[in-house]
Amino acid sequence: MTKIKMVWAEDKQHAIGKNGDLPWHLPDDLKLFKQETMGTLMIMGRTTWDSIGRPLPNRTTLVLTHQTDWQPGYDDVLVAHSMSEVLAKIAAEDRDVTIAGGATMYQAFMPYATDLIITKVAGDVAGDTFAPTVDLSQFELIASQPHPKDERHDYAFVVERYQRKN
Structure with missing residues (x-):
């Protein structure tokens, strides 16, 4: 069965971004992100794509956007325009x-997620983009x-790994 993992870092207020970027510098968390995404089909929204700006090595990137004329500028990046297409x-x-x-993608894919990897950052960055509400009873x-x-x-941070209950 295909695993659908969601990976994000959030502060105490559940902020995951600020001004289109990560609001902290956590090299070991970036290393974890690399390990978890390597070899997978990595799906992101267009705003997240814009913040990264290029395909990451050894991953197939799929960008979901509602802009039908949008192009990533790289031949090896897949584009979808609807959830059904993804x-x-x-x-x-x-x-x-x-x-x-980003946040919209996490919310949209929460019903399909088999695994969550959430880095809980011990800080408050006054972010402008927030993690989805998670029903941890599931x-x-x-x-x-x-x-x-x-x-x-x-x-400081804590990496928490969750698996969906059957």
């Missing part, structure tokens, strides 16, 4: 899927890994 592409793929943002916490604030990381 779901058809997922069904055609024989690999795991990672939802990589998921089981399977791992929790704390990380201290240090010279490389702006904030």
Whole structure:
């Protein structure tokens, strides 16, 4: 069965972004993002694509946008214009899927998510983009890994891994 993982980092107020970017510098969390998305079909909204600006190595990127004339500028980036189109592409793929943002994408894919990887950042960044509301009664916490604030990381954080209950 294809796994559909959702990966995001949020602060104490559930902010995931500020001014179109990540509002913190957490190298080990970026390393985790790379590990979790490597080799997967990575799905994101156009605004998230715009903030990254290029395809990431060893991942197939699919951008969902309602702008029918939008082009990513890269031949190897897939584009879809509806949820049904994205779901058809997922069904055609024989690999795991990672939802990589933004907020609208997380909300839209929550009913399909098999796994959540949420980095809880010990800070308040006054963000302008927020994580979806998660009904954690539908998921089981399977791992929790704390990380201290240090010279490389702006904030302490905890990575929580959840798996959907059957």
